[in-house]
Amino acid sequence: xxxxxxxAPPARPAEESPALPLVRRRxxxxxxAARGLALVGMMSIHILPAWNPETYEPTLxxxxxxxxxxxxxxxxxxxGLAFSSGGRTPHRGRTLTADRAGLLVRAVLITVLGLLINQxxxxxxxxxxxxxxxxxxxxxxxxxxxxxxxxxxxxxxAAAVLGPVxxxxxxxxxxxxxxxxxxxxxxxxxxxxxxxxxxxxxxxPAVPYLAxxxxxMAIGRLNLRSxxxxxxxxxxxxxxxxxxxxxxxxxxxxxxxxxxLMSSTPGLSEDRIDEIIVWGPDPVLPDTSWWWLLVPxxxxxxxxxxxxxxxxxxxxxxxxxxxxxxxxxxxLPLSAMGTMTLTLYSAHLLALAAMxxxxxxxxxxxxxxxxxxxxxxAWHRSFGRGPLERVVALAAGAGRGLVLGTGPARRx
Numbered sequence: 001x002x003x004x005x006x007x008a009p010p011a012r013p014a015e016e017s018p019a020l021p022l023v024r025r026r027x028x029x030x031x032x033a034a035r036g037l038a039l040v041g042m043m044s045i046h047i048l049p050a051w052n053p054e055t056y057e058p059t060l061x062x063x064x065x066x067x068x069x070x071x072x073x074x075x076x077x078x079x080g081l082a083f084s085s086g087g088r089t090p091h092r093g094r095t096l097t098a099d100r101a102g103l104l105v106r107a108v109l110i111t112v113l114g115l116l117i118n119q120x121x122x123x124x125x126x127x128x129x130x131x132x133x134x135x136x137x138x139x140x141x142x143x144x145x146x147x148x149x150x151x152x153x154x155x156x157x158a159a160a161v162l163g164p165v166x167x168x169x170x171x172x173x174x175x176x177x178x179x180x181x182x183x184x185x186x187x188x189x190x191x192x193x194x195x196x197x198x199x200x201x202x203x204x205p206a207v208p209y210l211a212x213x214x215x216x217m218a219i220g221r222l223n224l225r226s227x228x229x230x231x232x233x234x235x236x237x238x239x240x241x242x243x244x245x246x247x248x249x250x251x252x253x254x255x256x257x258x259x260x261l262m263s264s265t266p267g268l269s270e271d272r273i274d275e276i277i278v279w280g281p282d283p284v285l286p287d288t289s290w291w292w293l294l295v296p297x298x299x300x301x302x303x304x305x306x307x308x309x310x311x312x313x314x315x316x317x318x319x320x321x322x323x324x325x326x327x328x329x330x331x332l333p334l335s336a337m338g339t340m341t342l343t344l345y346s347a348h349l350l351a352l353a354a355m356x357x358x359x360x361x362x363x364x365x366x367x368x369x370x371x372x373x374x375x376x377x378a379w380h381r382s383f384g385r386g387p388l389e390r391v392v393a394l395a396a397g398a399g400r401g402l403v404l405g406t407g408p409a410r411r412x
Contacts, residue, residue: 027339028224028225028321028324029324029328029335030230030317030320030321030322030323030324030325030328030331031076031079031224031317031320031321031338032334032336032338032339033320033324033331033334033335033338034072034076034313034316034320034321035072035073035076035337035338035339035341036333036334036336036337036338036341037072037316037320037334037338038069038070038072038073038076038341039073039337039338039348039372040337040369041061041064041065041068041072042065042069042070042073042127042130042345042348043348043365043368043369043372044061044065044069044365045062045065045069045127046126046127046348046352047352047357047364047365048061048062048361048362048365049361050062050066050279058278058279066279066280066298066299067280067297067298067300067305067309068309068312070130070204070299071212071306071309071310071312071313072309072313072316072317073134073341074134074137074204074209074212074213075213075215075216075310075313075314075317076216076313076317077134077137077138077213077216078141078212078214078215078216078217078218078219078220079216079217079219079220079224079317080216080220081103081138081141081213082218082219082220082221083220084099084102085146086099087220087221088222088223090145090147090148091145091146092146094403094404095404096145096146097403098399098400098401098404099400100142100145101399101400101402101403102397102399102400103141103142103145103396104138104139104142104399105395105396105399106138106392106395106396107135107136107137107138107139107142108135109135109391109392109395109396110131110134110135110138110342110392111132111134111136112135113131113342113346113388114129114130114132114133114134114135115132115182115183115184115187116184117129117346117349117350118132118181118182118183119183119184119185120353121349121352121353122355123179125179125180125181126355126357126358127349127352128180128203128204129181129349130203130204130345131345132181132182132198133198133202133203133204133205133209134204136198136199136206137206137209137210137213140206140210140213141210141213141214144214144217145217147217148221149219149221149222150218152215152217152218153215153218155214156210156211156212156214156215156218156310157211159207159208159210159211160208160211160303160306160307160310161303163205163207163208163209163210163211163301164208164293164301164302164303164306165293166200166207167200167205167207167208167301168287168290168292168293170200171200171201171284171285171287172287174196174201175190175192175193175196176193176197176201176283176284177190177193177194177197180202180203180283182194182197182198201284203299205301208301208306209301211306211310212306212309215310215314219233219314219317224321227322227325230318230321230322230325231318231322232318233314233315233317233318233321234314234318234319234322235315235318237310237311237312237313237315237316237317238311238312238315239311240307240308240310240311240314241307241309241310241311241312243307243311244304244305244307244308244311245296245304245308247304248294248295248296248304251294252294252295257291257294258273260289261273261289261291261292261295264289264291265286265288268286276295276300277295277296278297279297280297280298280300281297281299281300285300285301285302296308332377333373333376334373336373336376336377336380336381337372337373337376339376339380339385339386340376340379340385340386340387340388341386342388342389342392343387343388343389344372344375344376344386346388347372348368348372351368
């Protein structure tokens with residue numbers, strides 16, 4: 001939920017003063033709209049039913065957004081980090097150190113915000129909060145801020161495979177919290193367990209999710225104002241998503257992998273295995289066989305699932321960038337929400353805590369989306385950056401200023 005995504009000018013040589021003002025550039029409406037769409041997708045997963053009560057089949061919004069909305073958030077976080085650390089020419093020297101300091105401050109603030117929101121959520125939460133995980137995403141990104149696109153794409157591909165493997169290998173040895181939304185009290189009482197959850201065992205584990213973040217950073221190093229790049233994102237994203245699904249189809253459904261799942265996990269029936277593939281693990285993916293790493297269910301965080309969601313997210317970004325070239329004004333509700341997702345997502349979680357949405361979910365979903373859109377459009381036109389985004393940006397700017405020796409650094 002980083003709202004900074006104007007590519008910065010090329011980095012100055014180390015001997016030049018880093019305190020010169022940054023050049024302002026028009027926001028990329030397609031990036032904002034993609035982030036707004038991810039927010040709407042998260043709201044739909046949190047509020048709308050996941051299955052049709054008559055047929056017990058998954059609903060359209062579940063098939064579209066389950067797992068994918070969170071992955072799109074992480075991908076776009078990486079895009080924003082690339083823009084704020086130099087765009088196509090990564091920062092170097094003291095400016096890079098300042099970027100890292102600012103990102104550290106941002107990570108801490110978002111983590112604390114997530115913990116505080118979790119504090120007021122009911123014991124049986126209506127939604128799994130991504131903010132604490134989001135803070136860890138940013139911490140893990142700090143060592144990679146200096147890398148160019150090609151290196152970041154390579155690391156993202158490695159993380160998409162090695163992250164899930166590490167998750168499965170260590171899951172049985174790591175402690176797990178009994179709650180999905182860790183609070184301040186949980187951190188104080190058992191910090192090691194919270195850390196293992198945020199990194200590897202939770203709903204949005206940071207180690208597998210690093211693939212989305214690094215891929216987003218690589219994409220942010222490209223010239224996203226180029227129509228050729230936008231078309232390439234669309235088609236490459238579709239190819240990656242379809243390719244990942246084909247791996248599942250061939251190895252699990254055609255080459256005996258499904259039988260391996262059943263024989264290695266006798267406690268699960270065929271129906272239960274199908275439920276994991278459609279609905280995701282409850283609460284965690286079985287670790288009885290490496291074949292489980294080839295299933296594509298939401299929040300399974302397997303290589304197949306990660307690549308499928310990464311590909312679809314990249315395609316969505318490319319498509320919205322292309323649409324914004326000719327019809328950016330029509331994307332205003334989404335793009336305005338995309339400029340302040342931290343504010344709107346936090347407000348959405350707090351509204352869910354009132355537990356009013358279960359009786360008439362469609363009505364409450366529309367209320368959440370419409371109120372968010374109206375507020376975002378009005379606020380963005382009047383003030384620009386969202387309320388919480390302003391606070392986080394000021395604190396991160398202060399962290400950058402300490403490194404640069406210029407006081408609070410102003411970022412556009």
